[in-house]
Amino acid sequence: MLPAELPIYWNGLPFRAHQVGRKLQWLLARGEIRQLIAGLYVDVRVPDTVELRADALRLVVPPNATVCGRAAAWLHGIDTTALSPEPFRPEWTFAERQAVEVHGLRVATPAATAIELAKHLPRPFALSAVDGLLHGGMPMSDLTTASAAYFGADSTSQAAQLLRIADGRAESPGESWLRLRLFDARFPRPELQVPVEGNGRTYRLDLGYPDLPVDGRRLGLEYDSDQRHSSTKQQLKDETRRTELDALGWHIISIRRTDLWGSYPALELAVGAFLCQQPRLPRRW
Incomplete structure (x- = not known):
């Protein structure tokens, strides 16, 4: 990191790119600073x-x-x-x-x-x-x-x-993007932060259709961000959670960022297959 006599780069104040000149890329490569928005930077240790x-x-x-x-x-x-x-x-x-x-x-x-x-x-x-x-x-x-x-x-x-x-119950951009996919495909409007009781605890699903059971089972969708769901430990935990929800009558579709962007309609087809509804295609974004 930066020298001990400079515990916080420039006392933790944000700065513009030209203020460090050629050192900018070096500091970024070393992980010393982070970009706030275009042209403005700060020491990585500043909250x-x-x-x-x-x-x-x-x-x-x-x-x-x-x-x-x-x-x-x-x-x-x-x-x-x-x-x-x-x-x-x-x-x-x-x-x-x-x-x-x-x-x-x-x-x-x-x-x-x-x-x-x-x-x-x-x-x-x-x-x-x-x-x-x-x-x-x-x-x-x-x-x-x-x-x-x-x-x-x-x-x-x-x-x-x-x-x-728009809905303030969305807790991440990924949840918003997922909901927009469902809206664009003309599926019913999902519920957000759906509680599921069972096994002595309350599970909470990002999105779901608690009032649209199909053959006694309900559909839930969860956005798994790369940041929080990429480690082997977290993936095993996620799989265990989905197995428990399956036993409670919930079919869970796990969504990653790559499922939300691009032209391949795997998400729409999976949701449509469960709900027995034809999605509107092609995808709009």
């Missing part, structure tokens, strides 16, 4: 907090500007994975916006941010961003009130459709 994110944005956002778009969602606490496949650049505006103050920065409100992202981001990231804002505490009533100024009740626009299926 990710809203205050840190505000400090980073202050390096690039002009005075009196309003942080908006993905940068606003990030400052409201949304993980970058939910916003973009790649590090994104900070966004701000001098136009009039509904705004709040976050650690000294003027930031578009969560509801205004949600609507903006629903309108402009690619559909998977638009949904995971709005879900993330709801999960972080934005009231659904705020989103409903704000959206009324943009969309009619019968609007078929991308944003209006995504706001109708």
Whole structure:
């Protein structure tokens, strides 16, 4: 790691790429620093907090500007994975916006941010961003009130459709993307965080259809992230859990990131086969 006399690189403050010049790639390769968003970095040992994110944005956002778009969602606490496949650049505006103050920065409100992202981001990231804002505490009533100024009740626009299926119970971007796959395939709307009682404990499924039994069995879907479900120990634990749920009458389909991206419709075909429904194909993303 970095020398002991510099326990936190530049006292833990975020910095811009040009401030380290040629050392940037060397520091990244050694795992000394991490990228916050495009062009902004920090020592890997500095915890990710809203205050840190505000400090980073202050390096690039002009005075009196309003942080908006993905940068606003990030400052409201949304993980970058939910916003973009790649590090994104900070966004701000001098136009009039509904705004709040976050650690000294003027930031578009969560509801205004949600609507903006629903309108402009690619559909998977638009949904995971709005879900993330709801999960972080934005009231659904705020989103409903704000959206009324943009969309009619019968609007078929991308944003209006995504706001109708947004749900703060989603606990990860992968769960949001999985739900969008089911929506696009025209399957029934699943329940989220489904409790299953048995074996003296309560299991919780990411998504499921508790009210649509087929031959006495029910369908559950779980998103297994690479980060948390790749070790041999965790995979054995997951397999044991699925066996226990199978004995309780639940058929579990385990979904990995590679199942959610690309043109092959294995996920839709597996769900359709169990529910005895023909999915809409081809996949839309």
